[in-house]
Amino acid sequence: MIEAKDVSVDIAGKPIVSGVDFHARPGEIAAIVGPNGSGKTTFLKALSGELAYTGRVALNGRDLSTMKPVEVAVHRAVLPQATTLSFPFTVREVVKLGLVGGRSGVLPGEDARLPERALARVDLDGFAGRFYQELSGGEQQRVQLARVLCQVWAPVLDGKPRFLFLDEPVSSLDIKHQLIIMNIARDFARRGGGVVAILHDLNLTAMYADRIFVMHRGRLAATGSPRDVLSDDLIEKVFDCRLRVGVLPAGNMPFVLPQSAA
Amino acid sequence: MVDQSIAGPVMASVSEGDRSGRARIVILLLCLGLAAAIFLSLTSGASDASAVNVIGDWLFGTVPDDAAVSARDSLIVYDIRLPRIILGMLVGAALAVSGAVMQGLFRNPLADPGLIGVSGGSSLGAVAVIVLGATILAPVTVLLGTLALPLAAFCGGLATTLVLYQVATRRGQTSVATMLLAGIALAALAMALTGILIFMADDRQLRDLTFWQLGSLGGATWAKIASVGPIIVLALAAMPFLARGLNALALGEATAGHLGIPVQRLKYTAIVGVSAAVGASVAVSGGIGFVGIVVPHLLRLLIGPDNRYLLPASALLGASLLLLADAVARTIVAPAELPIGIVTAIAGAPFFLWILLRKRGVVDL
Numbered sequence: 001m002i003e004a005k006d007v008s009v010d011i012a013g014k015p016i017v018s019g020v021d022f023h024a025r026p027g028e029i030a031a032i033v034g035p036n037g038s039g040k041t042t043f044l045k046a047l048s049g050e051l052a053y054t055g056r057v058a059l060n061g062r063d064l065s066t067m068k069p070v071e072v073a074v075h076r077a078v079l080p081q082a083t084t085l086s087f088p089f090t091v092r093e094v095v096k097l098g099l100v101g102g103r104s105g106v107l108p109g110e111d112a113r114l115p116e117r118a119l120a121r122v123d124l125d126g127f128a129g130r131f132y133q134e135l136s137g138g139e140q141q142r143v144q145l146a147r148v149l150c151q152v153w154a155p156v157l158d159g160k161p162r163f164l165f166l167d168e169p170v171s172s173l174d175i176k177h178q179l180i181i182m183n184i185a186r187d188f189a190r191r192g193g194g195v196v197a198i199l200h201d202l203n204l205t206a207m208y209a210d211r212i213f214v215m216h217r218g219r220l221a222a223t224g225s226p227r228d229v230l231s232d233d234l235i236e237k238v239f240d241c242r243l244r245v246g247v248l249p250a251g252n253m254p255f256v257l258p259q260s261a262a
Numbered sequence: 263m264v265d266q267s268i269a270g271p272v273m274a275s276v277s278e279g280d281r282s283g284r285a286r287i288v289i290l291l292l293c294l295g296l297a298a299a300i301f302l303s304l305t306s307g308a309s310d311a312s313a314v315n316v317i318g319d320w321l322f323g324t325v326p327d328d329a330a331v332s333a334r335d336s337l338i339v340y341d342i343r344l345p346r347i348i349l350g351m352l353v354g355a356a357l358a359v360s361g362a363v364m365q366g367l368f369r370n371p372l373a374d375p376g377l378i379g380v381s382g383g384s385s386l387g388a389v390a391v392i393v394l395g396a397t398i399l400a401p402v403t404v405l406l407g408t409l410a411l412p413l414a415a416f417c418g419g420l421a422t423t424l425v426l427y428q429v430a431t432r433r434g435q436t437s438v439a440t441m442l443l444a445g446i447a448l449a450a451l452a453m454a455l456t457g458i459l460i461f462m463a464d465d466r467q468l469r470d471l472t473f474w475q476l477g478s479l480g481g482a483t484w485a486k487i488a489s490v491g492p493i494i495v496l497a498l499a500a501m502p503f504l505a506r507g508l509n510a511l512a513l514g515e516a517t518a519g520h521l522g523i524p525v526q527r528l529k530y531t532a533i534v535g536v537s538a539a540v541g542a543s544v545a546v547s548g549g550i551g552f553v554g555i556v557v558p559h560l561l562r563l564l565i566g567p568d569n570r571y572l573l574p575a576s577a578l579l580g581a582s583l584l585l586l587a588d589a590v591a592r593t594i595v596a597p598a599e600l601p602i603g604i605v606t607a608i609a610g611a612p613f614f615l616w617i618l619l620r621k622r623g624v625v626d627l
Binding site: 049074089090151 | 520562
């Protein structure tokens, strides 16, 4: 369980996030949506202990600000928007870095096999020997997800749920891999872990999220289930864009929704 | 994490993209290479003293008919060549490992203690002690004795590295251009201040300083080894503990933190360790450049950037290459000798240009 109360973040004297209340429960995907610059990533960085914040964040009942990096790393793994590497690591070596904390949650001997298994999960079978820098942006993002999965391979450890923090995990992916990655997130939650994901695609959000937190100008504009939150009014207010929920395009204009996936 | 020895060497060798098996073989070969370099250094030099004979004498007793020659040879090998070899290995290992650690810390393959002004800062500290040791800094030299020189060099290097890091790093990202330019500015400043000190030096100090600034292992004694050896050995012994953290740091400071690495502590340990190793090296051998950039770069091509293997391999190759460079410096203009810094610069500078050419378009300057 992650509970944030009245979290604010200032960067260079400017308030980026103001008074956000948030929670993420095990078994659920909590999606954070909102327009560019609404403070989603900054809030996630506060939640992951990367940025200084005011307010209170509790991670499985413990105050985040009193925890050491190595302790926090046991409870949650973080996928950033993009990761550049400064040295020519192979894909396997990158994924293996996820095991550096040593609490993947599998039996000790199985750790060595974990990078291959994680790569297979993100549909990168056979990529272990390739150089990270030679991959496309979407492939790099999936390699990083495999690394993140290694860190918290078991969604529950020592009886406590673990969390995946995903910052736009699917924004550079094709539709097939968007679904694969979101299914990994859903599976992680179903097995007792929790997921916090920043998403831009409202259809994917509606399809996968158990709870949506809508951010607007650094504040929480709405929260609740997709059915409660996604309304014409809210979308117009937050995204400054007149759109209507659940309206089919006129005539024979084709459209493809992720919900139609077999 | 569980070491692969449990999983078994067979599995490790068939895993695609796992270069640890190869790295172990390379490290083994580097050990043999270092042994060969030591043997070559023991047996080569201006004198025809034969280390083989000395070791033979030591093992089987002196042959009576040329006792005088044996005594002379033994003196050359034990009191001139051997300390020089040990010092060369220490300095070579210290410079190469420091280069690798700085590159990991700055997340940049172009970081080198010599290139970005750290050696310059160390030089300034050392020159200050040499020139002012009898006057203004007399209390320091009296108090610290032979440790004054390496300590001053350490402080100079530490100050430079800290300033450099503050200037070049913003929110965990190091700008290459800022780092190199700040390094140039700091090196120029250190050189100017060193210049003032040299201006104040007397003739005898001047000759020492000039030769020392070019870099030399000449004048290696057991006493020098006793004063800087422990510092270098301690710093080198601490570096392997940084290896995992430096690997994670390749993903960026934030991500390293997410993985559970105490990033601040890692950074400061690395900076202090590098400053100690570089400072001690500069104190005894002056400015020997390019070892810190050439050695780790070559090894990354061979075994990849995993610091758990890169750091020990850098120590071995750095030690070997410096022994070879010193052998060249000692013999190429015998009976005189070339400052070793000239040898490493002549070999290293073109190599550095080659790295830049290859990286053009990859490294964003």
